[in-house]
Amino acid sequence: MSADSLAVLRKSRNQELAELAEQHLKHDLTDGDRDKLKAAASTLSTATTIGTLAGLGLGIFVAYRVRSNRTRMYQAFRAREHPTHVRFASGREEAIPDITPMLKPSTLGDVAAYSLFAAGGVFVGGETGLLIGASLAQRPITNDPETRQRIEKAFRSFRADVLKKEIEHLEGNASKRQLDL
Numbered sequence: 001m002s003a004d005s006l007a008v009l010r011k012s013r014n015q016e017l018a019e020l021a022e023q024h025l026k027h028d029l030t031d032g033d034r035d036k037l038k039a040a041a042s043t044l045s046t047a048t049t050i051g052t053l054a055g056l057g058l059g060i061f062v063a064y065r066v067r068s069n070r071t072r073m074y075q076a077f078r079a080r081e082h083p084t085h086v087r088f089a090s091g092r093e094e095a096i097p098d099i100t101p102m103l104k105p106s107t108l109g110d111v112a113a114y115s116l117f118a119a120g121g122v123f124v125g126g127e128t129g130l131l132i133g134a135s136l137a138q139r140p141i142t143n144d145p146e147t148r149q150r151i152e153k154a155f156r157s158f159r160a161d162v163l164k165k166e167i168e169h170l171e172g173n174a175s176k177r178q179l180d181l
Contacts, residue, residue: 020161028154033147040137047133048126055125056118063117070105077103 025034078100086094142148 016165017162020165021158024154024158024161028157029150033150033154036140036147037151040141043137044130044133047136048129051129051132052122052126055121055123055128057121058125059118059121060114062121063114066117067105067110067113070109074103074105 025037029037082098082100083096086096088094141151
């Protein structure tokens with residue numbers, strides 16, 4: 001078993017990739033391009049955060065409404081008169097068990113409802129915010145064709161360098177494995 005089998009033990013390449021991206025930002029783009037990219041990233045982050053918080057609030061609100069409706073339904077069910085026996089055509093009578101205690105809302109059910117609705121709201125709100133943020137963030141970049149071309153060229157160059165690094169990494173691992181055999 002190698003150290004790369006567990007995610008905790010893997011060496012992170014994030015710092016290396018961040019430095020590579022920073023080099024491309026400095027050398028391939030103008031100051032105006034970098035400012036537009038930073039503004040776009042800020043717009044995307046803000047829209048995603050707002051969407052996530054709105055989704056969380058909506059999820060908690062829906063959970064509150066579901067819980068209150070469930071409590072009202074339980075109160076109405078408990079207040080009604082229930083049959084206690086069933087009489088069959090043969091004249092035989094059977095008792096009907098009281099299921100009212102089984103329908104009573106519980107603390108565990110409340111915790112589950114609030115947790116699941118909040119998590120669902122965070123997911124839906126965050127994804128909606130991400131889509132809206134991506135739409136808003138691309139406008140300043142796509143409006144200027146020259147800026148767009150420079151950014152696309154820098155991104156393609158960055159991707160090519162990342163793939164070159166990945167090839168070096170894979171070839172390095174392959175040669176180590178051959179030595180181990």
